[in-house]
Amino acid sequence: MADEKDEAFEATYHRGPVILRGPMIPSDTSTGNLLAPEADTDWLHMDPWRVLRIQAEFVDGFGALAELGPAVSVFGSARTPRTDPMYRAARHVGRKLADAGVAVITGGGPGIMEAANCGAAKAGGKSVGLGIELPHEQGINKWVNLGMTFRYFFVRKTMFVKYSRGAIIFPGGFGTLDEAFELLTLVQTHKVARTPVVLFGTDYWRGLMGWLEGTVLEEGNISPLDPELVMVTDDEDEAVRVALSEIVR
Known part of the structure; x- marks a missing residue:
């Protein structure tokens, strides 16, 4: 059991410059999220998107x-x-x-x-x-x-x-x-x-x-x-x- 836990932390996921391991590894990917159909458009009014409009x-x-x-x-x-x-x-x-x-x-x-x-x-x-x-x-x-x-x-x-x-x-x-x-x-x-x-x-x-x-x-x-x-x-x-x-x- 201990070996399985250790192996879980050895797995590394890179999301851009961020490194994720163990329970922090997501089940989705950035590219998958980008290409997924989006019914909710609330993101258009969120601050991160406003930053891009300002830029x-x-x-x-x-x-x-x-x-x-x-x-x-x-x-x-x-x-x-x-x-x-x-x-x-x-x-x-x-x-x-x-x-x-x-x-x-x-x-x-x-x-x-x-x-x-x-x-x-x-x-x-x-x-x-x-x-x-x-x-x-x-x-x-x-x-x-x-x-x-x-x-x-x-x-x-x-x-x-x-x-x-x-x-x-x-x-x-x-x-x-x-x-x-x-x-x-x-x-x-x-x-x-x-x-x-x-x-x-x-x-x-x-x-x-x-x-x-x-x-x-x-x-x-x-x-x-x-x-x-x-x-x-x-x-x-x-x-x-x-x-x-x-x-x-």
Whole structure:
């Protein structure tokens, strides 16, 4: 009996890099499981499969943008109407960036994003839209000539940061604020190369900047913002100049 038990532990089963012996040896095989008919599709919604989808989004995003060249991101509200002065300003910014030979990257939606894409596309430039899967998302606007829709916000934000050398942030809501603080955090903690950030619209951003440079700074919770990297302006040409400062020297 003892010899039989010893023999059981001598048997070795290899499942990829894992070694299994004795009672740990399975009755199935990986190839058999792969080829077996599967009636239950719950695995599609399990975390291991999500990891593969996340990986695929990174691969697709890197593949689509790797040869884009120098680019500036333009953020802002999807709700800005075409009659709003900010829409006209964003369109002007998109055109000026394209004239400088720089790609314009937006979230691909309507409002400010559409305006910047429109300016870039009409100037014959690279007009990029990185959309996001949302319940009420209106899809990629018609002025995008290179577009991709993402499932995951964090993958999408990685693309914005990786492929942009500057950012112009127009008035917007939670999404715009999220993108603004993401960039400001990375810039202040030196996690990215020098990336100038322009907040366009002094009236809109005055309260936020006053709170950051007042209450938050005085409490010792942040370091002073680098004025060469973070600027608030109402001048479209100045916004473009600052956003391009790490590209055009």
